[in-house]
Amino acid sequence: MAEAEENLSKTLDEQEMPPATQDLSSDSDSEEEDDEAADALRIQALQQALHNQPLHYDSHLQYITCLRKLGEIDKLRNAREAMNTLFPLSPNLWQDWIADEISLNQGAEAFAQIEQLYERAVQEYLSVPLWCDYINFVQEHDKSVSQCSPGGVTKMRELLERAITAAGFHVSEGSKIWEAYREYEQALLLTIHEENTKDHIRNLFHRQLAVPLENLRTTLMDYKAWEADQGNDNDMDAELDGVPPNVALNYQKASAAYNARKQYEDQLTSPVHSEADKLQHFMNYIKFEESSGDPTRVQILYERAISELPVSSDLWLGYTNYLDRTLKVASILKSVYYRAARNCPWISELWVRYLLTLERTKSSEEEIRSVFEQSLQCVFQTTKESLDLYLTRIDGLRRRFSVDQKDFDFQLIRQTFMDASDLLSAQISPEELLSLHKYWAKLEINLGKDITAARGVWDNLIKKSGSTLESHEGYIAMEVEMGHINEARAIYKRCYAKRFAGTGSEEICHAWVKFEREHGTLEDYDIALKKVTARLNEVMLYKAQQESKGKIDHSAVSTKGNANSPLKRKTEQTPNTKVQPPAKKRRQDVPKTQEKFEPDLGKMEIESEQQLQKEEEKGKEIKKPKAEFYDDQCTAFISNLNLRTNEEDLKSFFSDCGGVTAVRLVRDKVTGKSRGYAYVDFSDDQHLQAAIAKNKKSLHGAKLSIARSDPSRSKKSRPGMAGSFRGRSTGRNFPPRNESKLSEEGRKPSKEEPSTEAGASGKEKKVTFMAPRSVMKPLGWNKKDGKGKDEVSGGEELKSNEEFRNLFLKK
Incomplete structure (x- = not known):
C-alpha cells in the first residue's frame, strides 16, 4: 500500500512538472552520461599512455584525477601506489590521498593504515600543513591519546617533538607547530591536572622565544598572559617585565636574527616570474644561513627549497654536499640521498655520492647492490657518467674484498667489469676503455690471483678496440711487470707487423728492439733486429707509395684543368692530316707501294687522335699498355673478388699478414x-704463406680464392703477345700509333718490312710490306728478267691509266 502511494505521488509530481522542466532534466541526465563515457575513454587512453611511457609524470596526475572523479576507489589506490613507487608525491597529493582514505575507512585497522600514509607523506617533503593534519588526526582518532593514557601521552609528545625538529624552525610557518604543541599540553592540563604539565607549557614558551620566527612578539605577549593566569603578575605594557633574564636575552637575540632574515623571507613570499628567480633567492638565503654556522637552520632552509623546487639538481647537489661536510648523521644522509635520487634520477653524481654514503655508513651489501641496480635503470647525458658509476661500484667492492676475502666472492667484481665492458665498449673513448681494462687486469692479478684471466682481459680489449698500439703496450707492460719475458716477447712477435695509426708501426718495432736489448739474449736481439728492419722497410715503402700516389693524383688534377697540358697540345697539333691524305700530295714522287699504304696510316692516325680527344673530354684516364712484365716470384693470385673491392681494401685485408709490397688489381x-x-x-715467403692461409676468407661478401702465382704458365705466351701488338689492337695489320708516320727518320725496319737503305752487300733491299699484288714479284721471276728495270717497281715500269686504256683499245 505504501509503495502504491509512493508511486502515485511520483506520478503526480511528474504530471505537475512543466514540460520544459522535464526536458531539462532529461538533457542533464544525457549530458552526465556523455561525460561519464568521455571520462571512461580518457581513462583507457591514459592507461595505454602509462603502459607505453610509465615515467611520464603528468599522465600519472591526469589518471589519478579521472579515477577520483569517477570514484574508482580500488583503481585509484593502485594508481597512487604505482606513482609513488616511481616519484615522490607532493604534499597536496598526499593530503588528497589521506582525506579519501579517512572518508572511506573507520576503525582501528583503518587508523593504522592512514597513520602509515602520514608517516610516508612527512618523509617526502617538508610541509607544515601536513604535519598539522597529522597531529590533529592522531589526537582525534587514537583512543590512547584522546583518553590521555600514559602511553598515549608519551606517543603524542614524541610526535610533537618530531614535528618541532622537522618544521619548528620554519621562519614563516614554524610557529603553527609550537602552538599545536602548547594547545595539546593545555588540554592535557585541563584533563589530568598534573603539575608537571605546567612546566611543559612554560618550557615550550621559553624554547619558542629563543627561535627566530615570524610574530615572535605575539608569542611573548601570549607567554606573559599565561604566566598572569598562573598567578605571576607582570606589566603587559612593559615588553620584558616579568620575563626571566635568560628568556629575555634569548628573545632579544631571536628578534635580531629574525630581522636579519626578514629581507630574504620577503623575497620568497613576493610574487616571482620564474623558478630561476626563486632558486636564486633560495641560494642567496642558504648562503647567508651557512655563514651563520647553524646546521639545523641550513637544513631546514634546504628542505623548504626542495619542497618548492623538487627537481632542481643544483639544490640537491648543494644539500647533500653540505650534509657530507657538516652533519654526517647516517640516518639523515641516507634519507636525503634516497629522496635526491628519486627526484633527480638523471644526475649520476647523486647516485655516485649515494653509493659512497652507503659504504661510509656501513650499510649492507644487499642495500648497496639494490641502489646500484636502480641507478642502472636511469638514463644519463653521457656514457662517461655511466662509466663513473660502474667504477664507483667496483671501487667499493674492491675495498670490501680487501677487508673480508672469506665471505666475499671475487666473481662479483669480475661480473661488474664484464657488464661495464659489454655495455660501454662501443660508446666510451679508447682511452677510457683502455683504463677500464687495465684496472680489470690489475685486480685479476692482485685480488683474483688469476694471470690467465688477466691475459683474457687484454685479449678481449684487443679484439674490441681494433688492435690499437696502446692496448698492446699495456698488455706487454703487464707481462714485463710480472716477469714473464717470454710471454711479452710472444706479444711483440704477434703485433710488430700490424699496421697502427700514425707512427705506431715504427714505435712498436723500436720498442721490441729496446725490449730485447734490456731483457733478451744476443740471439733474441738479432732476430728482433732482422724482423724489425724488414718491417720498417715495408713501412717506409708503403709511405713512399702513398706520398707518390698523392703527387700523381695532384698532377692529374692539375693537368686536367690546364689548357696547355701536353695531351691537349698533342691533340691540337694534328689538323693538317685531315685536309688531304699524304698520298695525294706526293702521288708523282712516291712509289705505289707507299701510295697505297700511307692513306690508311693517315686515316688511322686521325681516328686515333679523335678517339683520344673524345675520351679526354669525357674525363677518362687513357691507359697505355705496359711494356714491363712481372716475374711473380713471391706473389699471391687472388680471384673471385667483389667488383667494388679496390687496392686499398686488399692492403687492409692482408695488413695482418704483413710484408705487402705491391697490389695489382x-x-x-x-x-x-x-x-x-x-x-x-x-x-718474402713467410708473409706469402700467411696470406695464402687466408684462402676462402670473405671480403665484401665474397669468399676469396688465394693461391701462389705461377709465372711459368704464361711465360710462353708473353713474347708472342709483345710481338703481335698490332694484330691484337685493331684486328688489322696496322702498325702501332708511334709508327703511323712513315718517314725515313722516324720509322724502324721490321722483319716483314725491310729497310730501303742499302744492306751489307751494298744492294738496295726491296719494300714489299703491304704492297698490292700488281707490284709484287711474279712467280718464276729472276734477276735476269729484271735486269735494267726499276727493282722498286717489281721488275716492270708502272703504266699510267692512259696507257692501260690504249692497250685495251688496240686489242
Whole structure:
C-alpha cells in the first residue's frame, strides 16, 4: 500500500512538472552520461599512455584525477601506489590521498593504515600543513591519546617533538607547530591536572622565544598572559617585565636574527616570474644561513627549497654536499640521498655520492647492490657518467674484498667489469676503455690471483678496440711487470707487423728492439733486429707509395684543368692530316707501294687522335699498355673478388699478414673497372704463406680464392703477345700509333718490312710490306728478267691509266 502511494505521488509530481522542466532534466541526465563515457575513454587512453611511457609524470596526475572523479576507489589506490613507487608525491597529493582514505575507512585497522600514509607523506617533503593534519588526526582518532593514557601521552609528545625538529624552525610557518604543541599540553592540563604539565607549557614558551620566527612578539605577549593566569603578575605594557633574564636575552637575540632574515623571507613570499628567480633567492638565503654556522637552520632552509623546487639538481647537489661536510648523521644522509635520487634520477653524481654514503655508513651489501641496480635503470647525458658509476661500484667492492676475502666472492667484481665492458665498449673513448681494462687486469692479478684471466682481459680489449698500439703496450707492460719475458716477447712477435695509426708501426718495432736489448739474449736481439728492419722497410715503402700516389693524383688534377697540358697540345697539333691524305700530295714522287699504304696510316692516325680527344673530354684516364712484365716470384693470385673491392681494401685485408709490397688489381682496359682478380706481391715467403692461409676468407661478401702465382704458365705466351701488338689492337695489320708516320727518320725496319737503305752487300733491299699484288714479284721471276728495270717497281715500269686504256683499245 505504501509503495502504491509512493508511486502515485511520483506520478503526480511528474504530471505537475512543466514540460520544459522535464526536458531539462532529461538533457542533464544525457549530458552526465556523455561525460561519464568521455571520462571512461580518457581513462583507457591514459592507461595505454602509462603502459607505453610509465615515467611520464603528468599522465600519472591526469589518471589519478579521472579515477577520483569517477570514484574508482580500488583503481585509484593502485594508481597512487604505482606513482609513488616511481616519484615522490607532493604534499597536496598526499593530503588528497589521506582525506579519501579517512572518508572511506573507520576503525582501528583503518587508523593504522592512514597513520602509515602520514608517516610516508612527512618523509617526502617538508610541509607544515601536513604535519598539522597529522597531529590533529592522531589526537582525534587514537583512543590512547584522546583518553590521555600514559602511553598515549608519551606517543603524542614524541610526535610533537618530531614535528618541532622537522618544521619548528620554519621562519614563516614554524610557529603553527609550537602552538599545536602548547594547545595539546593545555588540554592535557585541563584533563589530568598534573603539575608537571605546567612546566611543559612554560618550557615550550621559553624554547619558542629563543627561535627566530615570524610574530615572535605575539608569542611573548601570549607567554606573559599565561604566566598572569598562573598567578605571576607582570606589566603587559612593559615588553620584558616579568620575563626571566635568560628568556629575555634569548628573545632579544631571536628578534635580531629574525630581522636579519626578514629581507630574504620577503623575497620568497613576493610574487616571482620564474623558478630561476626563486632558486636564486633560495641560494642567496642558504648562503647567508651557512655563514651563520647553524646546521639545523641550513637544513631546514634546504628542505623548504626542495619542497618548492623538487627537481632542481643544483639544490640537491648543494644539500647533500653540505650534509657530507657538516652533519654526517647516517640516518639523515641516507634519507636525503634516497629522496635526491628519486627526484633527480638523471644526475649520476647523486647516485655516485649515494653509493659512497652507503659504504661510509656501513650499510649492507644487499642495500648497496639494490641502489646500484636502480641507478642502472636511469638514463644519463653521457656514457662517461655511466662509466663513473660502474667504477664507483667496483671501487667499493674492491675495498670490501680487501677487508673480508672469506665471505666475499671475487666473481662479483669480475661480473661488474664484464657488464661495464659489454655495455660501454662501443660508446666510451679508447682511452677510457683502455683504463677500464687495465684496472680489470690489475685486480685479476692482485685480488683474483688469476694471470690467465688477466691475459683474457687484454685479449678481449684487443679484439674490441681494433688492435690499437696502446692496448698492446699495456698488455706487454703487464707481462714485463710480472716477469714473464717470454710471454711479452710472444706479444711483440704477434703485433710488430700490424699496421697502427700514425707512427705506431715504427714505435712498436723500436720498442721490441729496446725490449730485447734490456731483457733478451744476443740471439733474441738479432732476430728482433732482422724482423724489425724488414718491417720498417715495408713501412717506409708503403709511405713512399702513398706520398707518390698523392703527387700523381695532384698532377692529374692539375693537368686536367690546364689548357696547355701536353695531351691537349698533342691533340691540337694534328689538323693538317685531315685536309688531304699524304698520298695525294706526293702521288708523282712516291712509289705505289707507299701510295697505297700511307692513306690508311693517315686515316688511322686521325681516328686515333679523335678517339683520344673524345675520351679526354669525357674525363677518362687513357691507359697505355705496359711494356714491363712481372716475374711473380713471391706473389699471391687472388680471384673471385667483389667488383667494388679496390687496392686499398686488399692492403687492409692482408695488413695482418704483413710484408705487402705491391697490389695489382686487374682492370678492364676500356672501362677501367675491376675484372675480379688481382696480384699481391710480398717481401718474402713467410708473409706469402700467411696470406695464402687466408684462402676462402670473405671480403665484401665474397669468399676469396688465394693461391701462389705461377709465372711459368704464361711465360710462353708473353713474347708472342709483345710481338703481335698490332694484330691484337685493331684486328688489322696496322702498325702501332708511334709508327703511323712513315718517314725515313722516324720509322724502324721490321722483319716483314725491310729497310730501303742499302744492306751489307751494298744492294738496295726491296719494300714489299703491304704492297698490292700488281707490284709484287711474279712467280718464276729472276734477276735476269729484271735486269735494267726499276727493282722498286717489281721488275716492270708502272703504266699510267692512259696507257692501260690504249692497250685495251688496240686489242
